[in-house]
Amino acid sequence: MRFLYYYLRSMRLYYAFVTGTTVLAGMLAARCIRPVPWSLRDGVILAIGFLAWGVNQIFNDFGNRREDALNAPHRPMVDGRLAPLPALGLSSLLTVFFVFAAYRVEPVTLIPLGIGIVLNLLYNAGKKVPLLGCAVYGLSISMCLFFGFSAVAGGMPDGANGKRLLLMGGLCALIHAMMCHFSSFKDLEGDRAAGVRTLQVTLGWRTSFLAGAAVEGGIFVFFASGIFLFFITCGALGALHYFCGFVMTAGIAAWHLACLRKHALHAATCANCQSCVAQILLLSAFFMSGRFPVIPAIPLCFLLIQLLFLWYDDEKE
Numbered sequence: 001m002r003f004l005y006y007y008l009r010s011m012r013l014y015y016a017f018v019t020g021t022t023v024l025a026g027m028l029a030a031r032c033i034r035p036v037p038w039s040l041r042d043g044v045i046l047a048i049g050f051l052a053w054g055v056n057q058i059f060n061d062f063g064n065r066r067e068d069a070l071n072a073p074h075r076p077m078v079d080g081r082l083a084p085l086p087a088l089g090l091s092s093l094l095t096v097f098f099v100f101a102a103y104r105v106e107p108v109t110l111i112p113l114g115i116g117i118v119l120n121l122l123y124n125a126g127k128k129v130p131l132l133g134c135a136v137y138g139l140s141i142s143m144c145l146f147f148g149f150s151a152v153a154g155g156m157p158d159g160a161n162g163k164r165l166l167l168m169g170g171l172c173a174l175i176h177a178m179m180c181h182f183s184s185f186k187d188l189e190g191d192r193a194a195g196v197r198t199l200q201v202t203l204g205w206r207t208s209f210l211a212g213a214a215v216e217g218g219i220f221v222f223f224a225s226g227i228f229l230f231f232i233t234c235g236a237l238g239a240l241h242y243f244c245g246f247v248m249t250a251g252i253a254a255w256h257l258a259c260l261r262k263h264a265l266h267a268a269t270c271a272n273c274q275s276c277v278a279q280i281l282l283l284s285a286f287f288m289s290g291r292f293p294v295i296p297a298i299p300l301c302f303l304l305i306q307l308l309f310l311w312y313d314d315e316k317e
Contacts, residue, residue, distance in 0.1 A: 011054025023049025026148025
């Protein structure tokens, strides 16, 4: 029981919504092209999506032990509460099970799943080059979108639908890369001591913060254009529905930046996760023009992440 407790704690369960909602976005996007009924197969894919982060986190913790000894000395694998080999064994077993289950649902899902796994393994090496780590991370997590899409559609679309999905995937990768960028602020001193060259180590806190805030602003300029799009395609009521989601998401992002600006790192860590999830859900609403009611999921996910984060009183753990 002690092993299971610290294994679950090391999974950082509040981050499950990051991969889970991205898989859901892909599944919903596929249903805009191929309207099929929901089934147990969808439940399997969603379960993989929500558990993927935590299972992979064990591998990342093992690979980051040197940096974590400075950045996160209270993580269970660093301070000895979680034995590395049994934890790696369980994560390996679960990964094999995920691969087998995904193959049984739809064999083509192994392509984005495999790409995501390889990129995740390259992430630790990418952290040594400014911005490269964030880019690799963003691409890795964005594979969840294509994983969810291919599970429903049985492959990738072509023509206009293919270009639309690639655009959605590119924006999804950018949103996830920004979450990675903002999460690096809490590790600034430890990364500097360990020789990890994040943008924060290279340019300093203030310049990195302003650069991140500028990119976030650009993302929300894009999201704002959705209000006009919804007015044309869904009428005034549809535009109002999307506008509510936009306001909630912008408010969460603004709160996150305010916490980070004040160096309130514990609150910023939680808000960073909440902001990323809200943006993925809003992105999903943008591209699906109100076909699925994803906007109510924004406050629901915000609340669930907040509740799960109560388990963590150390933002670096």
